[in-house]
Amino acid sequence: MGTFEYFDHTADMGMRIEAENLAELFTQSALGMFNLIVPMDQFKPEDALDVLLEASNVEELLWRWLRELHYLFSTQKIVFKKFEYKDLTEKMVWATCWGEYFDPEKHSSEREVKAVTHHGFQVLKNGGGWNAEVIFDI
């Protein structure tokens, strides 16, 4: 199983991911981002959207992935918590993302994430696994 943890950045939030494979890298990154915005235990994987993205390398692809999920949350207010990958390489992700629509009357929240930044963004292959770092603008 992969993990995510947060690290300090003066005004914002950093996140470090350790994963054994690409699917875990993408899943943990997404869960870590949504966990900043809302307490995740209130949400169920009951609605689904497909996300298909391409990039020239894995770093760009992970960044686009987080940016896309953040955009879907910002506009459709859906919190994703389960991911099924139909295809996943270092240059392409096609996933069915399962989650629940955020309802301010029903769900509590933590904080707004303004953006997924490029500041210090990195993805490293570590033996058979993956490490990544990302900073979110809060």
Added chain:
Amino acid sequence: MSQAMESIPLQKIDECRWEIPKSYNSGMRVPGLIFADEKLLAKIRGDQSLKQVANVAHLPGIVRYSLAMPDIHWGYGFPIGGVAATDPDEGGVISPGGVGYDINCGVRLVRTNLTEAEVRPRLRDLIRQLFNRIPCGVGQSGVIRVNREEGRKLLVQGSQWAVQKGFGVPEDLEHTEGRGVLEGADPDAVSNRAYERGHDQLGTLGSGNHFLEVQVVDRIFDDPIATVLGLRENQITVMIHSGSRGFGYQICDDFLETTRRALEKYHIQVPDIQLACTPVNSPEGQRYLGAMRAAANYAWNNRQCLLHLARQVFEKFFGRSWQELGMHLIYDVAHNIAKFERYKVNGKEKMLCIHRKGATRAFPPGHPELPKDYQKIGQPVIVPGDMGRNSYCLIGTAQAMDETFGTSCHGAGRAMSRGAAIREARGRSIEKELEAKGIIVIARGQKGIAEEQPAAYKDVNEVVDVMHRAGVARKVVRMRPIGVIKG
């Protein structure tokens, strides 16, 4: 994988000024100039903001100095509290990172003719009413919806649009920086994603450091100027801090990508990819400026709508019209913006592109941009502090025009990361601690109060002291919060 801290050489100029010499790094085109005293400097050295001041000095066309205000802290590319002027005639660039994600995040100060004694007995109820009426926090939609056609109008017209719709009066425009509009907005330069993110967020506060505060004037430093502003001791004021919401965040995000590509196209070398920039006089630069101005205009509409909602709550609560309550806008300033302004460079007047990233315009008395009633005193510079201490109204000076491209500080500046603030708050109730000091705080986000606790910020009193002593902006009035709503 985090970067190691690097010691930056600083030359002391006087008690309030420090220089990073050009010799520190061969790519620096100008020196760095930091406004701080020894005490603040010790805190500033705790993050990488000084390195960022030096990095900004690499920007093509930068004029005179890469400037830093006493509230600087670590940002993306630019430090927050950073100021840079570039000369378009000399290949000067525009950098979306020099404005930031929250384009025209800013603050407005509103006076009332209420006193603390009148408000104190019903304070909790008042703050609750404000919290219920003003959308704040994650996923909250605004009550003011506009279609795409109206949206394009407000992006071009600035807060004049809100006033025409009845969400304010013409005098509000007079007391807003640039009359609440940046000319030259281009709605066609704005992405669909930005429109989608912005369509339901007009009149919403947001979260993070955004807030609406009910305050009390607790100290007057300059009585004649305070009198012109209509401020006296024990008077209740309202302060609103918000920006362009998802609309602006998306525009910044879009153009960080555009300008990253522009670096290669225009052969620009910067030491940090988040300083991505493009010549002002390039198609990419003009497009960013058009979109950035649209976001700035969105933000002024947002704060105007928030003021409208606050006035409505006060009217209902006190059973008097806002005019009877004396709820006049003192001034509204932008904290994150790029503007074209004229300054003398080497004896010659030049039109420069001024990036203010977490910094406030601070024009002197007599400046043609100021409204008639402030011509003799100068521009009010609104500086919010943290929710436990103070906020300030300063006034702009001629010194600022000579030294900082008419710019002052914008707040207290963070001293503690969000993670550290949460650890610090463990086992405590910041809410109760503030209540014991007579401050009622209501926040929607569960972690918001801990992350935004007073100890997470530098002392705003120390920050404005440096500006005052340096002669950049002078202290006029100090407020203390008694009620706060946060996202």
